[in-house]
Amino acid sequence: MQQQTWTCDCGTVNATVRPARKSRLVCYCKYCRGTMLHFDKENDLDGKGGAELVMTLPEWVTVTQGFEQVKVLRLSKRGAVRWYASCCNSPMLNIHPSRNFPYGSVVVRGLDDPDALGPIAMRAFPDQAYSNVRASRIAFYWVTMRAFARAALARFRAAHKQTQYFTSEGQFTKTPERLDDARRTQILGLDAKDR
Ligand SMILES: [Zn+2]
């Protein structure tokens, strides 16, 4: 799919992004929502508490300006790590914590041409939404299956080893921040113990 530019709210951080085709999604999981709440982006959630993302690969997102402002937040032990522009608290990119599973999703609100992403291809974790969400299981499996295939191909190319997010040893290039218990409970809800 056509490359796009992702820009943080204040314009300091710029990245080029290649979105995966037919992979625009709304995620209702408490972590995606919690990330938006943590960064005071509540108004960008949909009415049911969903965050709009588009799938990509870590190798398809390159920060071209302001990487020194990019930081990483970790809300759970096994879940995605969340890269954001610290200059203005703009959430940017979620990636799988293991370099060997190249999966990423970009926060749509910073992209220059959201319309080019096409319609919403799936709604993930509808059970965690604020209220009832109609979500197709078939769409979920289909989009997820293609993400697995994309990850496998990326590993085959070995390009997953050349991103800005992992060192050559496979460690994060920036130390993930953790939130204290009070803040976690505030943004994730009362059942925020699973870390
Ligand atoms: Zn900024």
Ligand SMILES: [Zn+2]
């Ligand atoms: Zn999510």
